[in-house]
Amino acid sequence: MHRDLSEQHTKGEVLIVEDTPASLKLLSDLLTEAGYYVRQAPNGELALWTAQSRPPELILLDIRMPGIDGFEVCRRLKATPALCQVPVIFLSAQHDTDDKVRGFALGAVDFIAKPFQTEEILARTDAHVRLGRAQKALADERALLEQRVAERTAELAKEVEQRRANEEFLRLASKVFEATQDAIVVTDRTGRIVATNPAFTQISGYSAAEVLAQSIGMLHAGAHDASALDAMLQSVMKTGHWSGEIMARRKNGDIYPGLLSASVVRDENGHVMNHVAVFMDITERKAEQHLIDFLSNHDALTGLPNRLLARQRFAQTLSAASREGRCVAVMCLDLDRFKSINDSYGHDMGDKALQVVSRYLSETVREGDTVTRQGGDEFQIIVADDPQLSATMALAQNILAGLRKELMIDGRQITVTSSIGIAVSLSDGDSFDELVRNADTALFRAKEIGRDNYAIFTERMDAEIRDKLAIQSQLRGAIARAEFEVHYQPQVCLKTGAVVGAEALLRWNSAVLGKVPPNRFIPLAEEYGLVNSIGEWVLESVCAQMKVWQDQGLGKIKVAVNLAAGQFANDATVPYVEATLRKFGVAPEYLGLEITEGTVMGDPDKAVAALRRLKDIGVGISLDDFGTGYSSLSYLKRFPIDVLKIDKSFVDDVTTNSADAAIALSVISLAHNLNMRVIAEGVETREQVQFLTDRGCDEMQGYYYSRPLNAEGFAALVREGRNLLDM
């Protein structure tokens, strides 16, 4: 600020350093008069302080001074960055060359000799102030220049860096353009192709040269996908972008699906310069998607619709049928004993059999019907358009007959039969799942009635199946839950009137179902493979009870245990009977086993061997329900039977129906002739007792004497020792 003032309003600012007051005044007055702004310092210390407080434009510096001399002041000034540029003129009394040399060496610009010459002082002062100012202006100029150079250098460096980055980006973009797997086509604003990348050539079959300057429309499938092209062009024009699937054409004419992303490139004024299309060939992806779609709707083994697609087809079929007031039928078809094909020939063969059957079914159904597979050996057929079920039944018969013939699979002949359940919409439920459920119930019935058969669902069937399923689920844990009990129905000797034996009859008191009669659950136990474990439980309970009675001295009571067919077919049954008798210490002659003709019919030779074995160890055999089945007399000859039981159905009307009377009589005489005893069962009246006693029947059991009793009740009756003939 001061400097500016002194520079503007004076000739310059001068610091005079002089220890001689007279000289100081002289110089000060002279220069002030000449227009300089003068500051004074009488010694070196003050000179330095004054100069530091504000640098002058020139310092007139006396050499010889007390304290710090002029040389030292000069040295310190030159060592101070803010003051080193201030010109110093030494004032010296002597013309001493050494002083001059030393002064110049220290950075002085000039010398003024004492005594002072006014003109010299003014001339030198003026010259050095001007020179200082000129040098300062020059230095300022240079500093400014240097600053500009530095700024420009920095700008240039930035530009160079930017350019280098741009070039790097362009190099990278070009590499990406070349290396990308997606085809890239660049057009000018009119749609003429200006650039393509190698992936484009690979996908389309066109080289870059073949398409340059051509319209991009040449790559499109044209009429195959005209609407998509329109949508794309409109969107690109409107929004500057479009992406989606298109159908494209290769050089060889093939049409293929592509995924396209098209964009517009504009200049800084917003004018369209180019169009860029990036697309990929999605033929494989489409094929995979198609396969995934197919597999999610079809069974992988047979290619038939699965449940998902079956539901859709059913809905379509039903809605078409409903419009015309017709109904739709669903058939559930299951191959009979398919498990044995897998077990005998292996799963590969089983799979091939399923494929052959699926082809057969597809060829056999009518147009409009649908064959589906839900897994395993179960097929469903949706039968459309059948007003009276006649076509469905005819189709079922046709299918059964066709499958009954032997199938040739891998050069082997395999016999397959099937069973079919049928349910019909409107009457049997309108949802696919409901109809399948009902058809399954009917299928169950078809199997029950002998397989290789079809059955049509009825409401009653449904209730029966529910009932059966309830019994099945409860039967499994019945032994563990101790829900079984054996009751004993007394068998009375018709000569003595004494209780000589009992028939063991199983009772089931289910916690959930209540009392379930044995003729309801025994056949189901056979069906579900539970009859052996239940039969073993009965045998053990009976043997344990007999042991208790024998230990109590109840007498020689024989107990007959019923054997189900499934038990008899089991090779382990006879050894198990022997082991159980041994286990409980019961003599075999106290145990009887009741069989029916049905029990032994499956494998008569095996049955004969098993019965002989039992007979050999002393177990008695009774033939139950005699006369109700085939009553093959040759069986009677072959089987080691001890007792024939006259069935209740003959006993019921034995006194009123001459045929039943004749049958009862025949059974008695046949048994006696074959050395067998006869027991009549289901005896309810005195007349029946009388009739049968008169005809020589050996023993009787029935409500007339006693209902089946629990173990305590039975033991009590035996202990009474009454003659039951006196009743």
Ligand SMILES: Nc1nc2c(ncn2[C@@H]2O[C@H](COP(=O)(O)O[C@H]3[C@@H](O)[C@H](n4cnc5c(=O)[nH]c(N)nc54)O[C@@H]3COP(=O)(O)O)[C@@H](O)[C@H]2O)c(=O)[nH]1
């Ligand atoms: N494999 C096994 N089968 C068994 C077992 N326990 C029973 N059963 C068989 O179940 C069928 C039904 O038996 P149940 O309901 O116990 O009926 C028996 C008697 O209670 C009944 N009976 C006897 N006397 C009369 C009579 O005067 N009137 C009348 N209405 N019913 C009478 O008859 C059934 C005995 O028949 P049967 O066996 O033919 O002698 C039945 O077939 C049992 O065999 C078992 O543990 N295992």
